[in-house]
Amino acid sequence: MPLNIDWKQILLHLFNFVLLFAILFFLLYRPVKKFMDKRVQYYKDMDDDANKKLADAEELKQTYEEKLSVVDEEIAQKKQDADLLAVKERQEAMDRAEKEAAEIVSRAKVEGEAEKKKIVDGAQAEIVGLVAKAYKKAASDPSAAMDVFLSEANEGKNE
Amino acid sequence: MTKKTKRVLLITFACVLAAILVAAILAPSVEKEETIQEAMSDAVLHESNRISLFGLEVNPGLISAFVITGILFIACLIIRIFVIPKFTLIPNKFQAALEKLVDLFGGVARDNSPHRPNVLSAYIFVAGTYIFFSTIFELFGIQAVTTKGHPISLPAPLSDINGAIAMGCTTYLFIMCGGIVANKMKGLANTLKDFSLPISMSFRLFGALLSGLLVTELVYYVQFLSIGLPVIVGVLFTLLHALIQTYVLIMLASLFYGEATEPHVKKSRKGKKNKQ
Numbered sequence: 001m002p003l004n005i006d007w008k009q010i011l012l013h014l015f016n017f018v019l020l021f022a023i024l025f026f027l028l029y030r031p032v033k034k035f036m037d038k039r040v041q042y043y044k045d046m047d048d049d050a051n052k053k054l055a056d057a058e059e060l061k062q063t064y065e066e067k068l069s070v071v072d073e074e075i076a077q078k079k080q081d082a083d084l085l086a087v088k089e090r091q092e093a094m095d096r097a098e099k100e101a102a103e104i105v106s107r108a109k110v111e112g113e114a115e116k117k118k119i120v121d122g123a124q125a126e127i128v129g130l131v132a133k134a135y136k137k138a139a140s141d142p143s144a145a146m147d148v149f150l151s152e153a154n155e156g157k158n159e
Numbered sequence: 160m161t162k163k164t165k166r167v168l169l170i171t172f173a174c175v176l177a178a179i180l181v182a183a184i185l186a187p188s189v190e191k192e193e194t195i196q197e198a199m200s201d202a203v204l205h206e207s208n209r210i211s212l213f214g215l216e217v218n219p220g221l222i223s224a225f226v227i228t229g230i231l232f233i234a235c236l237i238i239r240i241f242v243i244p245k246f247t248l249i250p251n252k253f254q255a256a257l258e259k260l261v262d263l264f265g266g267v268a269r270d271n272s273p274h275r276p277n278v279l280s281a282y283i284f285v286a287g288t289y290i291f292f293s294t295i296f297e298l299f300g301i302q303a304v305t306t307k308g309h310p311i312s313l314p315a316p317l318s319d320i321n322g323a324i325a326m327g328c329t330t331y332l333f334i335m336c337g338g339i340v341a342n343k344m345k346g347l348a349n350t351l352k353d354f355s356l357p358i359s360m361s362f363r364l365f366g367a368l369l370s371g372l373l374v375t376e377l378v379y380y381v382q383f384l385s386i387g388l389p390v391i392v393g394v395l396f397t398l399l400h401a402l403i404q405t406y407v408l409i410m411l412a413s414l415f416y417g418e419a420t421e422p423h424v425k426k427s428r429k430g431k432k433n434k435q
Binding site for chain 1: 204206215217218221224225227228231232235236238239243246248257258261262265281282284285288289316319320321322324325326328329
């Protein structure tokens with residue numbers, strides 16, 4: 001063969017290269033690559049985990065914000081209800097007070113009227129008594145009767 | 160260590176070096192067994208200096224290849240047993256270097272063959288490591304004895320045409336297999352289209368490494384040139400060659416593999432009709 005090309009030696013070189021391939025691949029390349037891939041996976045997992053936690057935290061934050069907004073609405077509603085209730089109760093209290101006041105006034109009026117009537121009646125009775133007494137005295141002693149009448153009339157005035 | 164001691168050691172070292180140099184120049188040279196023409200011709204053809212491998216006469220390059228495989232096997236075994244189990248998430252310098260090496264080839268594979276980078280990454284890792292170490296192997300000048308009883312220093316395996324052909328053809332077969340797996344017959348046709356690839360790859364490797372070897376042979380043939388100059392020659396024609404040839408082969412393999420494994424997209428006939 002030209003250039004001393006020898007098929008037997010080419011095949012021996014080929015055998016040597018295949019052998020070397022197996023040695024380098026199994027003893028060096030694969031373990032190193034495996035370790036590198038494992039490390040990449042480790043950091044990827046760590047990254048994924050961190051991202052997941054971040055997403056969870058965001059979701060939780062969103063939930064709490066929603067809850068807070070609901071709570072705010074509830075507080076506003078309750079405040080409004082309380083205000084309405086307070087206004088209603090105040091109105092009722094005022095109505096009740098007015099009603100009571102009206103009752104007291106009317107009762108006072110009635111009582112006043114009754115008292116007035118009683119006084120008037122008492123006075124009338126007294127006057128009638130005095131008149132009757134005066135008449136009797138006048139019938140017996142008209143000047144003394146006049147004096148007694150006048151003195152009693154004055155006492156009654158002083159009282 | 161005091162300054163005085165340092166000075167004494169330095170002077171002693173310089174004297175020993177000078178003595179060795181003088182002895183090397185004055186010592187009678189062994190008569191050369193071959194002329195420069197014969198040495199150069201043998202570096203290319205390996206017709207006279209052959210080595211016995213279990214009774215089979217082979218080129219020295221094949222022995223170099225087996226020696227390199229042995230050395231790499233031991234190194235990998237040590238790394239696998241003592242280093243890799245102690246890998247940590249935050250790497251130390253050696254771990255970082257190993258990871259960088261694997262990632263470097265992985266990056267080349269991903270860039271040039273984005274559809275099927277995994278197998279390519281492993282292949283170019285092995286091929287690159289082999290080419291690099293087999294090229295710098297000749298720097299160490301490991302000695303072997305030829306069948307004629309002459310001592311020779313083992314050359315780079317890929318400076319042997321058989322080693323270069325094996326490497327080129329293996330790479331071509333790898334690309335072809337990748338093409339078939341990815342695109343079936345279309346992938347096969349795609350690879351067969353570049354039928355000159357194994358030849359060009361083989362002879363590129365052979366030529367590049369042989370040129371370095373020939374220049375080194377020339378330099379070492381003349382005795383006075385072998386003082387100091389081999390350092391420069393060694394760096395230029397061995398270390399740079401190792402890096403450049405590794406880069407060239409892995410880039411070629413990646414590019415052609417990427418092309419062969421690229422998913423085949425069928426052109427729709429409607430589109431063609433519309434264009435017409």
